[in-house]
Amino acid sequence: MTSTELLLPSTRRALLHRVATAQSQGRTPSLVAAVQRDGQVAWTGARSCVDGHEPDGDTQFRIGSITKTFTAVLVMRLRDEGLLDLGDPLEKHLPGTGVGEVTVQQLLGHSAGLGAETPAPWWERTPGTTRPELADVLGDSPLLTSPGHRHHYSNPGYTLLGTLVERLRGDSWAEVLRREILEPLGMDRTTPQAHAPHAGGWAVHPWADVMLPEPAEDLGLMAPAGQLWSTTTDLLRFAAFLAQGDDRVLCASSVAEMRAPAAPPETGDWAGTYGLGLQAVRCGDRTLFGHGGSLPGFLATLWFSVEDDVAAVVLANATSGPSTGVVAAELLLIVADAEPRIPEPWRPLPDVDEALLALTGPWYWGTQVHALKLLADGGLELQPLRDVGRAARFRACPDGTWTGLNGYYAGETLRVVRTEDGRVDHLDLGSFVFTREPYDRDAAIPGGVDEGGWRGLSV
Known part of the structure; x- marks a missing residue:
C-alpha cells in the first residue's frame, strides 16, 4: 500500500478500506486504484492475492472499452482540422461499408443502429485475424434499427471509426494514437500490446476459489474498440485532459462537446447517458464522466468530476468480480465529500466595458423576472430570480450578439435592440423580448401593452 500525504489520514483509510473490500469480496487476483485531485495524484492503493506482489501505478492492465474514448478523441481531432464534419455520412469518407448512411456522430454516440457485437465467434477471445475485413466485423445484417433513433452500444461501430482514422491519416490506428495522443500527454505506459x-x-470460478488464465488476443480490426493496455498513472493523465483539454491534443471546448449527451438514454436508464466516446452518470447531485472497460481477464473504469476536479481509476485482473465502475465512483466521492475543493479567492475583473455593465441587473420576460450578470470570463449569465424561468450562459460574438451555451437557449442568439437614439429598448432572445420593467409600455413588445395599464380589481 502506498499513498502520498495530499489527503487526510481518515480519507486515506476510507479509500484503502474500499479497495480492500472490493478485492476481497470481488474475489479478484489483484486490484489497483488511484485518485487524482487538482491535477496531482493524491492517493494510490492496491491489494493482491500474492503477498508482496501488489500492482502499482506503473503496472499495466488491459482497459477494454476505455480504448473507445481514445478513438473518439482522434475523430474529434479530424473534425477540428476540418477533415470531416460530425454530420457527414460514413460513405463520404469510407465508401463501401454497406452502412454508409450512418453519420460520424451517430457512430461516436452509439446511435447508428449497429449491432453490439461482431458475428460469431466471440471476438474478445479469438484472434483478430479471424475478422480480416470490415465485412467480417459487420456481418450480413449490420443495422438492427434505423440510425439516429436510439442509443445502442456498438463495438463494431468503433472499428468503423478506427478505420476512418486510418483512411484520413494514411497511417495505422495505433501509430496515429501514439503520435497524436499518447506522446503529447506523456502516456508512455499506454500501449496496444502488454509491456512488463x-x-x-484471470477467470475466477464462480463457486470455488480457483482460477483459470484468460487469453490475451490481438483484436485486429477491433482494436479501436478495446485493444489498449494502460496504468492508473497514465489514465489519470488522460482524465485531466478530458476534464480540461490540452491544445496539443484537443481544445477545452471540444472535450466539453464530447461530454454532452449525444442520444437519448434507454428507457428507464435516466441516471446515465453517453456523449461522444464518453459515458456520463449521475451520482447524487454530481455528474461523473469517463468510461468503463472489460475484456476476458480484466475490468477497468475511469471516472472524473469536472466540478470537483477529482478523478479515480480502478483496474482489476478478473473476468468478473468487483464492479470497478461502482468502486471508482465511490473512491471519487469519498475524496470529494470528505475534502471538498477549496474555492479560488474572489477577485474583481481587471477592467470592464461600461456599456456591457449597463446591461446587467433585472430584466423581465412578461412578468417573469431574471437577472443578467457579467461573468469573469467576459460572458453573460441569465438567471431567473424566482423558481420559474430558464437559465443560460452566453458568449460574445464578433457581430455584437451573444450565443447561448447551455439549456433551453443553447445555440440561440441574444441581441441588444436599441432605439434610433441609441437607448437600449429591449433584449431579444430567440424572439423573446426582455424589458427593464414588466410589460414596459415604452418598449417594442409584440402584441403591445394594454393602454389602460396595470390595475387593481374593480369593485
Whole structure:
C-alpha cells in the first residue's frame, strides 16, 4: 500500500478500506486504484492475492472499452482540422461499408443502429485475424434499427471509426494514437500490446476459489474498440485532459462537446447517458464522466468530476468480480465529500466595458423576472430570480450578439435592440423580448401593452 500525504489520514483509510473490500469480496487476483485531485495524484492503493506482489501505478492492465474514448478523441481531432464534419455520412469518407448512411456522430454516440457485437465467434477471445475485413466485423445484417433513433452500444461501430482514422491519416490506428495522443500527454505506459510489468488476466470460478488464465488476443480490426493496455498513472493523465483539454491534443471546448449527451438514454436508464466516446452518470447531485472497460481477464473504469476536479481509476485482473465502475465512483466521492475543493479567492475583473455593465441587473420576460450578470470570463449569465424561468450562459460574438451555451437557449442568439437614439429598448432572445420593467409600455413588445395599464380589481 502506498499513498502520498495530499489527503487526510481518515480519507486515506476510507479509500484503502474500499479497495480492500472490493478485492476481497470481488474475489479478484489483484486490484489497483488511484485518485487524482487538482491535477496531482493524491492517493494510490492496491491489494493482491500474492503477498508482496501488489500492482502499482506503473503496472499495466488491459482497459477494454476505455480504448473507445481514445478513438473518439482522434475523430474529434479530424473534425477540428476540418477533415470531416460530425454530420457527414460514413460513405463520404469510407465508401463501401454497406452502412454508409450512418453519420460520424451517430457512430461516436452509439446511435447508428449497429449491432453490439461482431458475428460469431466471440471476438474478445479469438484472434483478430479471424475478422480480416470490415465485412467480417459487420456481418450480413449490420443495422438492427434505423440510425439516429436510439442509443445502442456498438463495438463494431468503433472499428468503423478506427478505420476512418486510418483512411484520413494514411497511417495505422495505433501509430496515429501514439503520435497524436499518447506522446503529447506523456502516456508512455499506454500501449496496444502488454509491456512488463503487467498483470495477467484471470477467470475466477464462480463457486470455488480457483482460477483459470484468460487469453490475451490481438483484436485486429477491433482494436479501436478495446485493444489498449494502460496504468492508473497514465489514465489519470488522460482524465485531466478530458476534464480540461490540452491544445496539443484537443481544445477545452471540444472535450466539453464530447461530454454532452449525444442520444437519448434507454428507457428507464435516466441516471446515465453517453456523449461522444464518453459515458456520463449521475451520482447524487454530481455528474461523473469517463468510461468503463472489460475484456476476458480484466475490468477497468475511469471516472472524473469536472466540478470537483477529482478523478479515480480502478483496474482489476478478473473476468468478473468487483464492479470497478461502482468502486471508482465511490473512491471519487469519498475524496470529494470528505475534502471538498477549496474555492479560488474572489477577485474583481481587471477592467470592464461600461456599456456591457449597463446591461446587467433585472430584466423581465412578461412578468417573469431574471437577472443578467457579467461573468469573469467576459460572458453573460441569465438567471431567473424566482423558481420559474430558464437559465443560460452566453458568449460574445464578433457581430455584437451573444450565443447561448447551455439549456433551453443553447445555440440561440441574444441581441441588444436599441432605439434610433441609441437607448437600449429591449433584449431579444430567440424572439423573446426582455424589458427593464414588466410589460414596459415604452418598449417594442409584440402584441403591445394594454393602454389602460396595470390595475387593481374593480369593485
